[in-house]
Amino acid sequence: MRQFGRNVAHGVAVLALVLVGSAQAAQAQSGAKAATTATDPAPVKALGSKTAPITVEVFSDFQCPGCKSLYEQTLRPLIENYVLTGQVYLIHRDFPLEQTHRYARLAARYANAAARLGKFERVATAIYARQQDWSVDGNVDAAVASVLTPAEMKKVREWVAQPAQLDLSIDQDVRLGGRVPVRSTPTMIVTHRGTTYPLPPGGVNYSLLRQFLEELLRR
Amino acid sequence: MAPSKFDSRAARMLMLLGRVGLGAVFLYAAYTKLRVPWAIFAMSINSYQILPEPLVIFIARVLPWLELVLGALLIVGWQLRYVATATSALLLGFFVIMLRAYFKGLGIDCGCFGVGEALSAQTLARDGILVAVSLALTVAAFLRERNSKLEIRSSTA
Numbered sequence: 001m002r003q004f005g006r007n008v009a010h011g012v013a014v015l016a017l018v019l020v021g022s023a024q025a026a027q028a029q030s031g032a033k034a035a036t037t038a039t040d041p042a043p044v045k046a047l048g049s050k051t052a053p054i055t056v057e058v059f060s061d062f063q064c065p066g067c068k069s070l071y072e073q074t075l076r077p078l079i080e081n082y083v084l085t086g087q088v089y090l091i092h093r094d095f096p097l098e099q100t101h102r103y104a105r106l107a108a109r110y111a112n113a114a115a116r117l118g119k120f121e122r123v124a125t126a127i128y129a130r131q132q133d134w135s136v137d138g139n140v141d142a143a144v145a146s147v148l149t150p151a152e153m154k155k156v157r158e159w160v161a162q163p164a165q166l167d168l169s170i171d172q173d174v175r176l177g178g179r180v181p182v183r184s185t186p187t188m189i190v191t192h193r194g195t196t197y198p199l200p201p202g203g204v205n206y207s208l209l210r211q212f213l214e215e216l217l218r219r
Numbered sequence: 220m221a222p223s224k225f226d227s228r229a230a231r232m233l234m235l236l237g238r239v240g241l242g243a244v245f246l247y248a249a250y251t252k253l254r255v256p257w258a259i260f261a262m263s264i265n266s267y268q269i270l271p272e273p274l275v276i277f278i279a280r281v282l283p284w285l286e287l288v289l290g291a292l293l294i295v296g297w298q299l300r301y302v303a304t305a306t307s308a309l310l311l312g313f314f315v316i317m318l319r320a321y322f323k324g325l326g327i328d329c330g331c332f333g334v335g336e337a338l339s340a341q342t343l344a345r346d347g348i349l350v351a352v353s354l355a356l357t358v359a360a361f362l363r364e365r366n367s368k369l370e371i372r373s374s375t376a
């Protein structure tokens with residue numbers, strides 16, 4: 001019994017030393033994270049009400065297959081069930097991985113041009129739907145033209161032909177992503193009542209996301 | 220009588236450091252998971268693409284508490300042989316699934332201490348060291364128990 005008591009005392013003493021050290025390290029780390037959290041909304045690429053209790057930011061690359069499946073299998077039902085009902089404010093952030101995805105920036109330019117017309121969502125859906133086609137030949141134009149009127153398409157083409165302004169918006173998102181930091185796409189960040197929750201890459205599906213959002217909404 | 224190999228002061232000190240170090244790691248791992256909604260850890264488990272969703276949810280809800288209990292028991296030193304064996308089994312399990320994910324090139328988070336730490340050669344090396352420490356602690360705990368039984372027998376004979 002005395003041996004057990006000594007074991008406990010030694011264990012607790014060593015642990016106390018470890019905890020003091022790790023608490024100081026954790027404090028330094030959380031301070032750094034708070035300073036780099038991306039929260040400023042970009043209205044033209046956002047969907048839903050700014051006053052929604054939850055904000056979801058998605059850093060994605062239009063040419064990445066994981067982003068396509070996240071958009072089609074998770075974000076579409078999220079939009080239907082949470083964004084349109086005023087519970088989630090969804091922000092799209094561009095993060096084109098140009099070293100591996102040759103046409104990612106071009107697709108982002110088209111999407112950003114469409115956002116100026118208030119057609120971001122429709123165009124993003126079309127771009128993702130035809131990802132396999134334009135990923136081969138770079139013909140993003142055809143995917144976008146399938147959902148816009150000729151007049152809208154004319155404006156979009158003009159903006160894409162002189163992309164400096166569009167690139168400013170894309171680069172701003174990339175800089176924000178660098179501060180988060182985004183290491184891969186898609187990366188999702190959820191903010192609720194001032195607390196930011198980065199979600200693990202590759203593990204988000206709609207069912208788990210729904211349970212997570214429900215828990216936040218119950219708080 | 221001279222102290223046996225597993226009863227010397229140095230050996231006791233090493234065991235103390237080993238079990239408290241492992242215990243602290245487990246407590247910290249539990250804390251990083253329990254401070255956020257359980258679904259975030261579920262997403263981390265899901266990213267390994269091994270388990271069906273009901274099992275993912277079950278593990279996400281149970282594992283952090285198991286880590287908390289094991290961490291506390293390691294620090295207290297109660298029933299060290301069994302606690303160290305359970306810890307080794309758990310760490311070996313983590314190590315195997317992390318290796319699998321790494322070599323499959325899944326590009327996911329480790330999920331060991333919350334979100335934000337990519338699964339990498341460094342995280343694998345760290346987990347490997349934890350496995351080694353835990354196995355050494357398990358072996359030492361069993362040997363010490365055997366030695367103390369032998370001592371009792373020889374002193375009563």
